[in-house]
Amino acid sequence: MGKVLIAWIGHTDLRAAAGEPEAGVGPIGQAVAAREFDRIALISNYPKAQAREYVHWLKLRTTAPILLDEAHLSSPTQFGEIYEAAVRVISETLKKSGNLDLVFHLSPGTPAMAAVWIILGKTRFPAELIESSKAQGVKTASVPFDISADFIPSLLRKPDEELERLAQGLPPEAPEFADIIHRSKPMQKIIAMARRVAPRSIPVLIEGASGTGKELLARAIHRASPRKDGPFVAVNCGAISPELFESEFFGHIKGSFSGAHIDRIGHFESAHKGTLFLDEIGELPLPQQVKLLRAMQEGEISRLGESKTRRFDVRIIAATNRNLQAEVSQGRFREDLYYRVAVALLRLPPVKERPGDLGMLIDNLLDQVNKESSTEPGYRHKKLSAGARNLMLEQSWPGNVRELQNTLRRAAVWSAGDTIEVNDLKAALLPVGTNVSGGNGIMGHSLEDPIDLPAIIREVAQHYLKLGIETSHGNKTRAAQLLGLPSYQTLSNWLTRYGVKE
Numbered sequence: 001m002g003k004v005l006i007a008w009i010g011h012t013d014l015r016a017a018a019g020e021p022e023a024g025v026g027p028i029g030q031a032v033a034a035r036e037f038d039r040i041a042l043i044s045n046y047p048k049a050q051a052r053e054y055v056h057w058l059k060l061r062t063t064a065p066i067l068l069d070e071a072h073l074s075s076p077t078q079f080g081e082i083y084e085a086a087v088r089v090i091s092e093t094l095k096k097s098g099n100l101d102l103v104f105h106l107s108p109g110t111p112a113m114a115a116v117w118i119i120l121g122k123t124r125f126p127a128e129l130i131e132s133s134k135a136q137g138v139k140t141a142s143v144p145f146d147i148s149a150d151f152i153p154s155l156l157r158k159p160d161e162e163l164e165r166l167a168q169g170l171p172p173e174a175p176e177f178a179d180i181i182h183r184s185k186p187m188q189k190i191i192a193m194a195r196r197v198a199p200r201s202i203p204v205l206i207e208g209a210s211g212t213g214k215e216l217l218a219r220a221i222h223r224a225s226p227r228k229d230g231p232f233v234a235v236n237c238g239a240i241s242p243e244l245f246e247s248e249f250f251g252h253i254k255g256s257f258s259g260a261h262i263d264r265i266g267h268f269e270s271a272h273k274g275t276l277f278l279d280e281i282g283e284l285p286l287p288q289q290v291k292l293l294r295a296m297q298e299g300e301i302s303r304l305g306e307s308k309t310r311r312f313d314v315r316i317i318a319a320t321n322r323n324l325q326a327e328v329s330q331g332r333f334r335e336d337l338y339y340r341v342a343v344a345l346l347r348l349p350p351v352k353e354r355p356g357d358l359g360m361l362i363d364n365l366l367d368q369v370n371k372e373s374s375t376e377p378g379y380r381h382k383k384l385s386a387g388a389r390n391l392m393l394e395q396s397w398p399g400n401v402r403e404l405q406n407t408l409r410r411a412a413v414w415s416a417g418d419t420i421e422v423n424d425l426k427a428a429l430l431p432v433g434t435n436v437s438g439g440n441g442i443m444g445h446s447l448e449d450p451i452d453l454p455a456i457i458r459e460v461a462q463h464y465l466k467l468g469i470e471t472s473h474g475n476k477t478r479a480a481q482l483l484g485l486p487s488y489q490t491l492s493n494w495l496t497r498y499g500v501k502e
Contacts, residue, residue: 002037002038002097002101003103003128004037004038004039004040004101005035005037005041005064005103005105006043006104006127007031007040007041007043007105008044008045008105008109008113009028009042009043009044009046009054010026010027010107010109013028013108014026014054014389014390015390016029017057017058018385018386025061026108027105027107027108027131028105029058029061030137030138031105031130031132032058032064034137035130036064037064037103038064038097038100039067039097039100040058040065040067041066041092042054042066042068042069043069043071043086044070044071045071045072045073049384049419050386052068053385053386054386055068067092067096069085069089071085075183077110077183078112079112079115082113082116083116086113086117094125101127101128102121102125102126102127103127103129104117104128104129105130105132106129106131107131117129128140176223176228177191179216180213180216180220181360182354182357183356183360184354186353187354187357190347190348193346194217194221194224194346195224197221197344197346198220198221198225200225201225201227202343202344203315203316203317203342204218204221204317204318204344205320205341205342205344205345206218206320206347207321207322207323207324207345207347208319208347208348209348210402211399211402211403212348212349212350212351212400212401213348213400213401214279214348215234215319217346218232218275218317218319219232221275222274222277222317225315227273227274227315230271230273230274230275231270231271231272231273231274231275232274232277233270233275233277234279235248235249235267235276235278236280236486237281237283238279238280239490239493245291246291246304247304248266249267249291250295250301250302250303251263251264251265251266251268251269251303251304252266252304252305253305253306254305255305256303256304256306257304257305260304263303264303268301268312269310269312271312272312273313273314274315275316275317276314276316277318277319278292278317278319279318281320281324282321282324286332289333289337293334293337296316296340296341297340299312299313300312318341350400351401351404352396352397358404361401362404365404365405366408369382369405369408369412370382373412380417380418381418382411382418383418385419385420387421387422388411388420388422391422391426392404392407392425395429402484403484406481406482406483407425407428407429408420409481410428411424411427411428414427414428461494462499464483465483466500468480469495469502476488476491476502
């Protein structure tokens with residue numbers, strides 16, 4: 001009697017199809033080379049293009065017809081979704097294959113996928129279970145029936161987590177946080193904490209390296225709060241000059257100083273009944289920290305040029321890429337202000353500390369790039385080749401999500417066709433200096449002789465500002481996105497500061 005092989009496509013399989021030597025032919029390729037099958041049914045939760053490229057590669061190695069089913073999982077460890085996809089494919093395969101014996105491959109995919117194959121193969125759909133490795137080749141997995149019971153607690157983990165959530169008094173899953181792409185445990189913990197703090201009006205401090213999504217989290221907290229119908233006012237504290245601090249935050253009246261031609265409300269009044277997001281609060285000079293603290297303590301401000309006070313009702317969410325506790329100990333940040341803004345403290349981990357999130361982020365950000373570029377003349381919808389995707393998965397991404405997004409934007413510009421290839425991605429990756437004591441690069445200056453650091457910074461800024469303007473064909477909004485700047489106004493300020501013509 002013939003046999004049908006059923007398996008999930010795994011990461012090693014995709015690496016094999018991309019030609020990576022260390023991946024060999026991958027678990028599935030190894031199985032079809034070692035054994036004969038009359039039919040092959042594959043399940044993929046990878047992007048459609050990647051899965052189809054893999055099937056094309058596998059067809060060159062077997063004469064058996066291949067059925068591809070594209071499953072959409074919220075997580076590759078979601079037992080319920082994995083179970084439903086597996087049962088669907090098995091049922092469809094049996095209808096088409098008649099009396100062929102079932103063979104389930106345990107090696108490709110996640111441990112959760114292997115667990116489901118074991119349970120199904122020992123209960124509902126009796127099947128041969130196989131596994132493969134470079135060292136031992138392809139062999140039948142000896143799994144006693146009783147061992148499948150060890151996986152039942154995993155199947156019950158989701159209901160247990162739901163009971164634990166209810167016992168802890170957590171709010172229900174909030175759709176406001178759906179834009180924060182994640183599945184890693186560190187991010188799950190942060191989102192759970194954010195959901196808990198969202199319904200309350202206490203101040204929140206979000207710490208994290210540049211590009212980790214601090215403002216995205218702040219906006220999600222605002223949308224999940226009772227203040228969601230009020231304004232969300234975002235202020236870049238690092239971009240406000242000390243001389244304009246009071247005017248920006250408290251407002252002014254006409255004639256209060258030279259150039260004050262009309263009355264103007266400040267950020268506190270603008271955010272009344274809503275949320276005031278103080279981005280990069282660690283950049284505020286000490287004198288301005290005192291003024292901010294007083295306003296927060298009193299809950300009222302006076303516009304420049306007038307004596308009467310005005311009450312305001314705002315929730316403060318602050319963010320910084322610094323360690324404010326260290327800044328306090330070194331006298332650069334006021335201790336009383338720190339404890340005022342850090343009632344709830346959330347620390348966003350860098351991308352390198354979010355295992356399992358990178359692939360999801362790549363897919364989501366590439367979709368964003370395609371959507372935002374769809375109206376540009378001549379733009380073609382982009383996809384990643386398997387090799388380019390693997391190269392991205394190997395990077396450390398010190399610039400985090402922002403660096404990842406801007407790299408995909410540049411790669412979309414450099415690629416001439418529909419597919420971003422490895423060379424397109426290499427051209428889009430910004431060089432990172434690793435030699436600080438020698439060499440000829442910008443990071444290779446010796447300190448044996450004095451250097452002109454401002455001149456070096458100016459050289460780097462001018463180079464990339466010019467490149468950004470050229471690449472975007474003068475579109476300042478697009479150039480700001482490519483350079484990781486928050487807006488075209490910030491880009492204009494940089495162009496002026498470094499003498500770069502538009």
